[in-house]
Amino acid sequence: MDSYGLVDPDDVQKAITNKTILISVMHANNEVGTIEPIAEIGKIARERGIPFHTDAVQTVGHIPVDVNELGVDLLAMSAHKLYGPKGVGALYIRKGTRIAPLLHGGEQERRRRAGTENVAAIVGLGKAVEIAQREMGAEVERLTSLRDKLIEGLMGRIEHIRLNGHPTQRLPGNVNVSIEYVEGESMLLNLDLEGIAASTGSACSSSSLEPSHVLMAMGLSHELAHGSLRFSLGRKTNQEDIDRVIEVLPTVVARLRAMSPMLKGV
Amino acid sequence: MYGEKVMDHFRNPRNVGEIENPDGIGHVGNPVCGDIMELYIKVRDSIIVDAKFRTLGCGAAIATSSMVTELVKGKSVEEALKISNRAVAEALGGLPPIKMHCSVLAEEALKSAIDNYLNK
Numbered sequence: 001m002d003s004y005g006l007v008d009p010d011d012v013q014k015a016i017t018n019k020t021i022l023i024s025v026m027h028a029n030n031e032v033g034t035i036e037p038i039a040e041i042g043k044i045a046r047e048r049g050i051p052f053h054t055d056a057v058q059t060v061g062h063i064p065v066d067v068n069e070l071g072v073d074l075l076a077m078s079a080h081k082l083y084g085p086k087g088v089g090a091l092y093i094r095k096g097t098r099i100a101p102l103l104h105g106g107e108q109e110r111r112r113r114a115g116t117e118n119v120a121a122i123v124g125l126g127k128a129v130e131i132a133q134r135e136m137g138a139e140v141e142r143l144t145s146l147r148d149k150l151i152e153g154l155m156g157r158i159e160h161i162r163l164n165g166h167p168t169q170r171l172p173g174n175v176n177v178s179i180e181y182v183e184g185e186s187m188l189l190n191l192d193l194e195g196i197a198a199s200t201g202s203a204c205s206s207s208s209l210e211p212s213h214v215l216m217a218m219g220l221s222h223e224l225a226h227g228s229l230r231f232s233l234g235r236k237t238n239q240e241d242i243d244r245v246i247e248v249l250p251t252v253v254a255r256l257r258a259m260s261p262m263l264k265g266v
Numbered sequence: 267m268y269g270e271k272v273m274d275h276f277r278n279p280r281n282v283g284e285i286e287n288p289d290g291i292g293h294v295g296n297p298v299c300g301d302i303m304e305l306y307i308k309v310r311d312s313i314i315v316d317a318k319f320r321t322l323g324c325g326a327a328i329a330t331s332s333m334v335t336e337l338v339k340g341k342s343v344e345e346a347l348k349i350s351n352r353a354v355a356e357a358l359g360g361l362p363p364i365k366m367h368c369s370v371l372a373e374e375a376l377k378s379a380i381d382n383y384l385n386k
Contacts, residue, residue: 183301185324189268189276203300204324207364211300226300259282259328261293261304261320 004166005034005218009041016048024053027065027075031201031214031230032165033174035063042071051097057081057089058171061132063140073097079121083235084128088121143172143233146242150175150231153246158253164215164228173233178215178224181262182253187229190252196245201228271359272329279328281318281335290383292375301327301368305375307338309383314338314346319375326365330354330372338376347380349373 001007007025016023023045028035038054045052053074059065060075061082067075075092079085093099099112106114132139147170151163160180179187184200191198199205201212203226211225220228231245268276288306295302301323308316317335321328334354338346351369355361361369 181322183323183327186276186328189273189325193277202324204327209364209367222300259279259320260322261302262322 001217003219004169005029005032005164005214006166006169007036007041009037009044012041013044016044016050020048020050022051022053024055026058027054027056027070028058028063028171029165029214030058031212032176032218033058033171034166035059035169035171038070038072045073046071061129061136062171062173064136067092067094074099079125079128082128082132085121085124088118088125090125139235140172143237146233146237146239147172147175149239150233150242150245151177153242154249157246157250162224164218164220173237175231175233177229178220179227179229179253180223181260182227182256184226184228186256187227187249187252190255191245191248194244194248194252196248199230199232201230202226267362268325268329269359271357272326272361275329275332275358276325279332281316281332281339282320283318284320285316285318288379289386290379290381292378292380292382294371294374294378301371303327303331303371303375305331305335305379307379307383309343312343314341314343317379323371324365324368326361326368327371329358330361330369331375333357334372334376343380343383346376349376 012023012025023041025036025038025041027038042052051073052071053076054070054072056065056075057078058081060077065075072092073094074097076089078089101112101114103114108114108117154177155161155163158179162178164176164178165174183204184202185205188198188200188205201215203209203211211222212228215225215228285306285308289309290307292305301321303321303323304319306318307314317338319331319335321331334349337349337354337357351366351373354372355366355369
Protein backbone atom coordinates (compact mmCIF):
# COMPACT_ATOMS: atom_id res chain seq x y z
CA MET A 1 0.00 0.00 0.00
CA ASP A 2 1.05 3.64 -0.40
CA SER A 3 1.47 6.28 2.29
CA TYR A 4 -2.30 6.93 2.33
CA GLY A 5 -2.98 3.24 2.93
CA LEU A 6 -4.27 2.76 -0.62
CA VAL A 7 -3.78 -0.59 -2.32
CA ASP A 8 -2.55 -0.08 -5.89
CA PRO A 9 -4.62 -2.21 -8.33
CA ASP A 10 -1.45 -2.64 -10.44
CA ASP A 11 0.23 -4.30 -7.48
CA VAL A 12 -2.70 -6.70 -7.22
CA GLN A 13 -2.39 -7.40 -10.95
CA LYS A 14 1.34 -8.11 -10.54
CA ALA A 15 0.84 -10.32 -7.49
CA ILE A 16 -1.42 -12.73 -9.37
CA THR A 17 0.19 -16.01 -10.35
CA ASN A 18 -1.24 -19.18 -11.87
CA LYS A 19 -1.63 -20.47 -8.33
CA THR A 20 -3.84 -17.56 -7.17
CA ILE A 21 -7.24 -18.93 -6.10
CA LEU A 22 -8.62 -15.88 -4.30
CA ILE A 23 -8.11 -12.12 -4.07
CA SER A 24 -9.16 -10.46 -0.83
CA VAL A 25 -8.92 -6.73 -0.12
CA MET A 26 -10.74 -4.92 2.66
CA HIS A 27 -13.24 -2.30 1.49
CA ALA A 28 -12.07 0.30 3.98
CA ASN A 29 -9.31 0.20 6.52
CA ASN A 30 -10.51 0.08 10.10
CA GLU A 31 -7.58 2.04 11.50
CA VAL A 32 -6.96 4.84 9.04
CA GLY A 33 -10.32 4.91 7.24
CA THR A 34 -8.91 4.75 3.72
CA ILE A 35 -11.45 3.42 1.21
CA GLU A 36 -9.77 1.01 -1.17
CA PRO A 37 -10.29 0.98 -4.97
CA ILE A 38 -12.35 -2.21 -4.80
CA ALA A 39 -14.19 -1.69 -8.12
CA GLU A 40 -10.88 -1.40 -10.01
CA ILE A 41 -9.50 -4.51 -8.34
CA GLY A 42 -12.81 -6.24 -9.05
CA LYS A 43 -12.32 -5.62 -12.78
CA ILE A 44 -8.88 -7.22 -12.62
CA ALA A 45 -10.24 -10.21 -10.70
CA ARG A 46 -12.99 -10.70 -13.25
CA GLU A 47 -10.61 -10.42 -16.23
CA ARG A 48 -8.36 -13.03 -14.65
CA GLY A 49 -11.26 -15.22 -13.56
CA ILE A 50 -10.28 -15.21 -9.89
CA PRO A 51 -12.88 -15.06 -7.09
CA PHE A 52 -12.75 -11.71 -5.28
CA HIS A 53 -13.57 -11.22 -1.62
CA THR A 54 -13.88 -8.01 0.35
CA ASP A 55 -14.22 -7.37 4.06
CA ALA A 56 -16.87 -4.64 4.17
CA VAL A 57 -17.34 -4.62 7.93
CA GLN A 58 -16.31 -0.95 8.06
CA THR A 59 -18.46 0.19 5.15
CA VAL A 60 -21.85 -1.59 5.10
CA GLY A 61 -24.34 0.79 6.65
CA HIS A 62 -21.91 3.70 6.45
CA ILE A 63 -21.33 4.33 2.76
CA PRO A 64 -23.12 2.93 -0.29
CA VAL A 65 -22.11 -0.67 -0.97
CA ASP A 66 -23.18 -2.41 -4.17
CA VAL A 67 -21.73 -5.85 -4.87
CA ASN A 68 -22.19 -5.41 -8.62
CA GLU A 69 -20.53 -2.01 -8.78
CA LEU A 70 -17.68 -3.30 -6.66
CA GLY A 71 -17.38 -6.46 -8.75
CA VAL A 72 -17.00 -8.72 -5.73
CA ASP A 73 -17.96 -12.39 -5.46
CA LEU A 74 -17.83 -12.51 -1.69
CA LEU A 75 -18.53 -9.74 0.82
CA ALA A 76 -18.39 -9.99 4.60
CA MET A 77 -20.20 -7.69 7.00
CA SER A 78 -21.01 -7.51 10.68
CA ALA A 79 -24.14 -6.19 12.42
CA HIS A 80 -22.52 -4.58 15.43
CA LYS A 81 -20.61 -2.11 13.24
CA LEU A 82 -23.89 -0.55 12.19
CA TYR A 83 -25.66 -0.46 15.56
CA GLY A 84 -27.04 -3.98 15.20
CA PRO A 85 -26.67 -6.85 17.68
CA LYS A 86 -23.26 -8.34 18.45
CA GLY A 87 -22.47 -11.84 17.32
CA VAL A 88 -24.14 -11.81 13.92
CA GLY A 89 -22.80 -11.08 10.47
CA ALA A 90 -23.43 -12.00 6.88
CA LEU A 91 -21.45 -13.25 3.92
CA TYR A 92 -22.69 -12.30 0.48
CA ILE A 93 -21.91 -15.09 -2.00
CA ARG A 94 -22.36 -14.40 -5.69
CA LYS A 95 -24.24 -17.15 -7.44
CA GLY A 96 -21.79 -19.68 -8.82
CA THR A 97 -19.07 -18.98 -6.25
CA ARG A 98 -18.12 -22.20 -4.57
CA ILE A 99 -17.19 -22.11 -0.92
CA ALA A 100 -16.23 -24.84 1.51
CA PRO A 101 -18.00 -24.70 4.89
CA LEU A 102 -16.00 -24.02 8.05
CA LEU A 103 -18.67 -25.53 10.28
CA HIS A 104 -19.86 -29.02 9.46
CA GLY A 105 -22.59 -31.28 10.77
CA GLY A 106 -25.84 -29.59 9.85
CA GLU A 107 -28.01 -28.80 6.88
CA GLN A 108 -28.50 -25.13 7.67
CA GLU A 109 -27.75 -22.40 5.12
CA ARG A 110 -27.74 -25.03 2.37
CA ARG A 111 -24.97 -26.89 4.19
CA ARG A 112 -22.69 -23.87 4.06
CA ARG A 113 -22.85 -23.19 7.79
CA ALA A 114 -23.97 -25.82 10.25
CA GLY A 115 -25.79 -24.77 13.41
CA THR A 116 -29.21 -23.49 14.37
CA GLU A 117 -29.77 -19.97 13.06
CA ASN A 118 -29.93 -17.20 15.65
CA VAL A 119 -33.16 -15.78 14.29
CA ALA A 120 -33.44 -12.82 16.69
CA ALA A 121 -29.91 -11.66 15.83
CA ILE A 122 -30.54 -12.13 12.11
CA VAL A 123 -33.70 -10.02 12.31
CA GLY A 124 -31.68 -7.43 14.24
CA LEU A 125 -29.08 -7.35 11.47
CA GLY A 126 -31.79 -6.85 8.87
CA LYS A 127 -33.37 -4.04 10.84
CA ALA A 128 -30.00 -2.35 11.43
CA VAL A 129 -29.29 -2.41 7.70
CA GLU A 130 -32.77 -1.06 6.95
CA ILE A 131 -32.31 1.88 9.33
CA ALA A 132 -28.77 2.58 8.11
CA GLN A 133 -29.95 2.51 4.51
CA ARG A 134 -32.70 5.04 5.29
CA GLU A 135 -30.42 7.45 7.13
CA MET A 136 -27.25 7.02 5.13
CA GLY A 137 -27.52 9.97 2.75
CA ALA A 138 -27.89 12.59 5.48
CA GLU A 139 -25.56 10.77 7.87
CA VAL A 140 -22.68 10.57 5.39
CA GLU A 141 -22.97 14.31 4.82
CA ARG A 142 -23.21 15.12 8.53
CA LEU A 143 -20.29 12.91 9.58
CA THR A 144 -18.05 13.99 6.70
CA SER A 145 -18.55 17.59 7.75
CA LEU A 146 -17.82 16.81 11.42
CA ARG A 147 -14.82 14.69 10.44
CA ASP A 148 -13.29 17.47 8.36
CA LYS A 149 -13.96 20.02 11.11
CA LEU A 150 -12.16 17.82 13.60
CA ILE A 151 -9.20 17.30 11.26
CA GLU A 152 -8.95 21.01 10.43
CA GLY A 153 -9.38 22.00 14.07
CA LEU A 154 -6.61 19.72 15.28
CA MET A 155 -4.26 20.61 12.41
CA GLY A 156 -4.78 24.31 13.14
CA ARG A 157 -4.13 24.05 16.86
CA ILE A 158 -1.41 21.45 17.21
CA GLU A 159 2.05 21.71 15.72
CA HIS A 160 3.87 18.69 14.33
CA ILE A 161 0.72 16.76 13.56
CA ARG A 162 -0.18 14.78 10.43
CA LEU A 163 -3.26 13.07 9.13
CA ASN A 164 -3.00 9.31 8.63
CA GLY A 165 -4.97 7.83 5.76
CA HIS A 166 -6.43 9.44 2.67
CA PRO A 167 -7.79 13.00 3.08
CA THR A 168 -10.93 12.46 0.97
CA GLN A 169 -11.15 8.79 0.01
CA ARG A 170 -11.96 8.09 3.61
CA LEU A 171 -14.70 6.77 5.88
CA PRO A 172 -16.96 9.61 7.05
CA GLY A 173 -16.52 8.57 10.68
CA ASN A 174 -12.75 8.12 10.86
CA VAL A 175 -10.08 10.55 12.01
CA ASN A 176 -6.56 9.25 12.54
CA VAL A 177 -3.65 11.55 13.28
CA SER A 178 -0.06 11.21 14.42
CA ILE A 179 1.28 13.75 16.88
CA GLU A 180 5.04 13.96 17.20
CA TYR A 181 6.91 13.98 20.50
CA VAL A 182 3.97 12.49 22.40
CA GLU A 183 3.06 8.88 23.08
CA GLY A 184 -0.43 7.62 22.26
CA GLU A 185 -1.39 5.87 25.48
CA SER A 186 -0.49 8.89 27.59
CA MET A 187 -2.82 10.97 25.38
CA LEU A 188 -5.58 8.36 25.65
CA LEU A 189 -5.39 8.33 29.45
CA ASN A 190 -5.68 12.11 29.58
CA LEU A 191 -8.54 12.15 27.09
CA ASP A 192 -10.32 9.41 29.02
CA LEU A 193 -10.13 11.52 32.19
CA GLU A 194 -11.89 14.24 30.19
CA GLY A 195 -14.57 11.80 29.06
CA ILE A 196 -13.23 11.47 25.51
CA ALA A 197 -12.80 7.97 24.06
CA ALA A 198 -10.17 7.34 21.39
CA SER A 199 -7.67 4.64 20.44
CA THR A 200 -4.01 4.51 19.44
CA GLY A 201 -1.63 2.47 17.30
CA SER A 202 1.12 2.93 19.86
CA ALA A 203 3.04 -0.16 20.88
CA CYS A 204 2.58 0.91 24.49
CA SER A 205 -1.13 0.23 24.45
CA SER A 206 -1.02 -3.04 22.54
CA SER A 207 -0.71 -6.37 24.27
CA SER A 208 2.00 -7.43 21.82
CA LEU A 209 4.07 -4.27 22.34
CA GLU A 210 4.17 -3.91 18.56
CA PRO A 211 2.98 -0.70 16.92
CA SER A 212 0.05 -0.77 14.48
CA HIS A 213 0.97 -2.94 11.49
CA VAL A 214 -1.23 -0.74 9.30
CA LEU A 215 0.69 2.45 10.14
CA MET A 216 4.00 0.64 9.73
CA ALA A 217 2.93 -0.73 6.31
CA MET A 218 2.08 2.85 5.28
CA GLY A 219 5.70 3.74 5.95
CA LEU A 220 5.31 5.64 9.21
CA SER A 221 8.28 5.74 11.56
CA HIS A 222 8.01 4.04 14.94
CA GLU A 223 7.79 7.49 16.52
CA LEU A 224 4.81 8.51 14.40
CA ALA A 225 3.01 5.21 15.01
CA HIS A 226 3.78 5.71 18.69
CA GLY A 227 1.99 9.07 18.65
CA SER A 228 -1.08 8.04 16.67
CA LEU A 229 -4.67 8.66 17.75
CA ARG A 230 -7.89 7.45 16.18
CA PHE A 231 -11.27 9.06 16.76
CA SER A 232 -14.42 7.30 15.61
CA LEU A 233 -17.46 9.40 14.84
CA GLY A 234 -20.93 7.90 14.79
CA ARG A 235 -24.63 8.44 15.08
CA LYS A 236 -24.35 10.02 18.52
CA THR A 237 -21.42 12.31 17.75
CA ASN A 238 -22.37 15.96 17.46
CA GLN A 239 -20.75 19.34 16.85
CA GLU A 240 -20.34 19.89 20.59
CA ASP A 241 -18.27 16.69 20.90
CA ILE A 242 -16.00 17.80 18.07
CA ASP A 243 -15.52 21.25 19.60
CA ARG A 244 -14.61 19.66 22.90
CA VAL A 245 -11.92 17.42 21.38
CA ILE A 246 -10.49 20.42 19.52
CA GLU A 247 -10.41 22.29 22.82
CA VAL A 248 -9.04 19.51 25.06
CA LEU A 249 -6.47 17.67 22.91
CA PRO A 250 -4.11 20.63 22.32
CA THR A 251 -3.84 21.19 26.09
CA VAL A 252 -3.16 17.48 26.67
CA VAL A 253 -0.46 17.52 23.98
CA ALA A 254 1.11 20.70 25.40
CA ARG A 255 1.20 19.20 28.89
CA LEU A 256 2.83 15.96 27.72
CA ARG A 257 5.28 17.73 25.44
CA ALA A 258 6.39 19.90 28.34
CA MET A 259 7.46 16.63 29.95
CA SER A 260 9.10 15.20 26.84
CA PRO A 261 12.89 15.16 26.48
CA MET A 262 12.42 15.34 22.71
CA LEU A 263 10.99 18.81 22.50
CA LYS A 264 12.35 20.93 25.30
CA GLY A 265 10.65 24.24 25.80
CA VAL A 266 7.91 23.72 23.20
CA MET B 267 -5.90 -0.79 33.89
CA TYR B 268 -3.70 1.29 36.24
CA GLY B 269 -4.05 1.57 40.01
CA GLU B 270 -4.79 4.76 41.90
CA LYS B 271 -1.17 5.53 42.74
CA VAL B 272 0.02 5.09 39.16
CA MET B 273 -2.74 7.41 37.95
CA ASP B 274 -1.83 9.95 40.64
CA HIS B 275 1.81 10.02 39.54
CA PHE B 276 0.74 10.11 35.89
CA ARG B 277 -1.65 13.01 36.40
CA ASN B 278 0.52 14.91 38.86
CA PRO B 279 4.06 13.83 38.09
CA ARG B 280 6.60 14.93 40.68
CA ASN B 281 9.93 16.49 39.79
CA VAL B 282 9.38 17.17 36.10
CA GLY B 283 12.09 19.21 34.42
CA GLU B 284 15.82 19.63 34.40
CA ILE B 285 18.42 20.51 37.00
CA GLU B 286 20.84 23.25 36.06
CA ASN B 287 24.41 21.99 36.27
CA PRO B 288 23.40 18.50 37.38
CA ASP B 289 25.94 16.16 38.93
CA GLY B 290 24.67 13.26 36.88
CA ILE B 291 22.48 12.80 33.80
CA GLY B 292 20.94 9.51 32.72
CA HIS B 293 19.57 9.25 29.20
CA VAL B 294 17.93 5.94 28.30
CA GLY B 295 15.53 4.70 25.68
CA ASN B 296 13.54 1.54 25.57
CA PRO B 297 13.80 0.00 22.12
CA VAL B 298 10.77 -2.23 22.80
CA CYS B 299 8.22 0.55 22.87
CA GLY B 300 10.23 3.64 21.99
CA ASP B 301 9.97 5.38 25.36
CA ILE B 302 12.71 7.87 26.19
CA MET B 303 13.67 9.07 29.64
CA GLU B 304 16.14 11.62 30.97
CA LEU B 305 16.99 11.75 34.65
CA TYR B 306 19.03 14.46 36.39
CA ILE B 307 20.52 14.23 39.87
CA LYS B 308 22.15 16.71 42.23
CA VAL B 309 24.56 15.15 44.76
CA ARG B 310 25.93 16.72 48.00
CA ASP B 311 28.30 14.72 50.22
CA SER B 312 27.30 11.49 48.48
CA ILE B 313 23.60 12.18 49.14
CA ILE B 314 21.19 12.71 46.26
CA VAL B 315 19.59 16.00 47.24
CA ASP B 316 17.52 16.55 44.12
CA ALA B 317 16.27 14.58 41.11
CA LYS B 318 14.27 15.63 38.08
CA PHE B 319 13.13 13.92 34.89
CA ARG B 320 11.78 14.33 31.39
CA THR B 321 9.98 11.39 29.79
CA LEU B 322 8.35 10.62 26.47
CA GLY B 323 6.20 7.58 27.00
CA CYS B 324 3.05 5.91 28.20
CA GLY B 325 1.29 6.33 31.53
CA ALA B 326 3.45 3.72 33.24
CA ALA B 327 6.67 5.28 31.92
CA ILE B 328 5.68 8.70 33.26
CA ALA B 329 4.51 7.31 36.62
CA THR B 330 7.66 5.23 37.17
CA SER B 331 9.84 8.22 36.22
CA SER B 332 8.02 10.33 38.77
CA MET B 333 8.25 7.65 41.46
CA VAL B 334 11.95 6.91 40.96
CA THR B 335 12.81 10.60 41.43
CA GLU B 336 10.80 10.58 44.67
CA LEU B 337 12.50 7.41 45.89
CA VAL B 338 16.08 8.59 45.35
CA LYS B 339 15.80 11.98 47.00
CA GLY B 340 17.60 11.94 50.34
CA LYS B 341 19.26 8.60 49.66
CA SER B 342 22.99 8.05 49.48
CA VAL B 343 24.39 7.17 46.06
CA GLU B 344 25.11 3.69 47.37
CA GLU B 345 21.53 3.18 48.57
CA ALA B 346 20.12 4.62 45.35
CA LEU B 347 22.04 2.07 43.30
CA LYS B 348 20.11 -0.66 45.10
CA ILE B 349 16.72 0.64 43.98
CA SER B 350 15.34 -2.00 41.64
CA ASN B 351 12.61 -1.74 39.06
CA ARG B 352 10.47 -3.94 41.32
CA ALA B 353 10.85 -1.48 44.16
CA VAL B 354 9.67 1.34 41.89
CA ALA B 355 6.68 -0.71 40.71
CA GLU B 356 5.84 -1.73 44.28
CA ALA B 357 5.99 1.86 45.48
CA LEU B 358 3.35 2.59 42.83
CA GLY B 359 1.15 -0.19 44.16
CA GLY B 360 2.06 -2.48 41.29
CA LEU B 361 1.99 -2.28 37.49
CA PRO B 362 0.17 -4.44 34.94
CA PRO B 363 2.58 -7.29 33.92
CA ILE B 364 2.87 -5.98 30.36
CA LYS B 365 4.03 -2.63 31.75
CA MET B 366 6.79 -3.95 34.00
CA HIS B 367 9.39 -3.13 31.35
CA CYS B 368 8.59 0.55 31.88
CA SER B 369 9.88 0.24 35.44
CA VAL B 370 13.09 -1.26 34.03
CA LEU B 371 13.51 1.97 32.08
CA ALA B 372 13.26 3.99 35.31
CA GLU B 373 15.86 1.80 37.01
CA GLU B 374 18.19 2.08 34.02
CA ALA B 375 17.82 5.85 33.92
CA LEU B 376 18.75 6.07 37.59
CA LYS B 377 21.77 3.77 37.19
CA SER B 378 22.86 5.71 34.13
CA ALA B 379 22.63 9.04 36.02
CA ILE B 380 24.63 7.64 38.94
CA ASP B 381 27.24 6.15 36.58
CA ASN B 382 27.54 9.53 34.96
CA TYR B 383 28.08 11.12 38.40
CA LEU B 384 30.61 8.52 39.53
CA ASN B 385 32.64 8.80 36.32
CA LYS B 386 32.93 12.55 36.46
